[in-house]
Amino acid sequence: MLSIIILGTGTVAKHLAGALDKAEGVQLTQVVGRNQNQLQWFSNLASTSTNFLEIEEADVYLIAVKDDAIVDVSKYLVEKKGIVAHVSGATPMDYLPMENRAVFYPMQSFTEGRPLNFKTIPFCIEANWEASAKTLKIVASRLSDNVYDIDSQQRKKLHLAAMYVNNFSNYLYGVGEKLCLEDGIPFDLLKPLILETAQKIQVMSPKEAQTGPARRGDEKTMQAHLNLLHDEKQIEIYTLFSEAIKKVYEEKL
């Protein structure tokens, strides 16, 4: 049985604690965080403390705090023998000062109170010591079927790639919503399309899955679309993406 302590009480900490609680072969023994209110959420799952000087002994310490607090929290763990891993996509492993340092990064967007199927979440593991990588992979495999070796450089890139597929796609959903509401169309009409677009990509490459006037080189439809737009940002996005998509398929010819 591997014992695990979580540092932090935010959204990722909650998701991890909930998943660890249900997993076999691992035991969440303590959660430490400054925020007394948030700590209460964890009180059924493990012992809790607001005092970082009272961190217990464990096999694995997971630092699940805001990126700019990781180094500060890690200072309370330098004397520990267990593996100290942060769970951040954007932070290099070597920001951690101890020898037995590591990263335990779940590649997903966590929303407070919104349950996720952990089995499908890719866990990205990196460790300074080989034995620690092995231990963290055992922990990750108790939570998920998808465990990967990903080094700090790759993780940085992955985190950047996530901006495009998550943050920027979500912004496009917002543009779609705005265009609908302008003409009294419920945003609900776009939702099945949004879902299908994301589901299709699970089994097809983005290049195969691409449809629409820019792929076909259908200038007439693109011009008609531009004529409907008034907002400068929307026009800029339309033009930029149409040019970019056209280029992909021209190269192919």
Added chain:
Amino acid sequence: MLSIIILGTGTVAKHLAGALDKAEGVQLTQVVGRNQNQLQWFSNLASTSTNFLEIEEADVYLIAVKDDAIVDVSKYLVEKKGIVAHVSGATPMDYLPMENRAVFYPMQSFTEGRPLNFKTIPFCIEANWEASAKTLKIVASRLSDNVYDIDSQQRKKLHLAAMYVNNFSNYLYGVGEKLCLEDGIPFDLLKPLILETAQKIQVMSPKEAQTGPARRGDEKTMQAHLNLLHDEKQIEIYTLFSEAIKKVYEEKL
């Protein structure tokens, strides 16, 4: 029992024929199209013909051909008494020359051979005659739980909104894939995130669902991301979206 004839043998025609075949209270009686090979696909579902002069009588004719062929095909239907509807998002209803004209537009991206749950597909109905709108809504409600009155102006706007949430999001998935592959990261790592982003929007507004450094105004992370990028289009997209997202949340303050 409403009798229905489909004109056209492409992807949308196939999806509609398959769904009509399973639906109650409607009967697909004939499929007419020039392409003999494609027509064979329909031969178990209805009678077929390559001759547009042999179109039978029916309650509803669904023109499911490429947008620029709709008007040509409609000419073979001017003498018919039934409702003549095209299934296109981008084509105004009034392109059809007959009085009993209409639109029967399923708002979804159809892929050859990829099954869809029709029950969730929004059907957009427009008709020149009120009685015909009523009939088409009966047909649509046999296929789907989501049936809407959408006029030509709205449909044009909806089709434009679909560019953003489908075509442009898919292009972003391609950028994500490219960034991953550059550093030997399997694209699979992004897939659960892509799905969660689309699933989240089913129950939250895009504005609520937005995450990431641009929303937080985290300039440090944004600069670090830009430093990782080399491709001009990727930089342009990153900058454009970050500015646009920042603007949404600055307005909120």
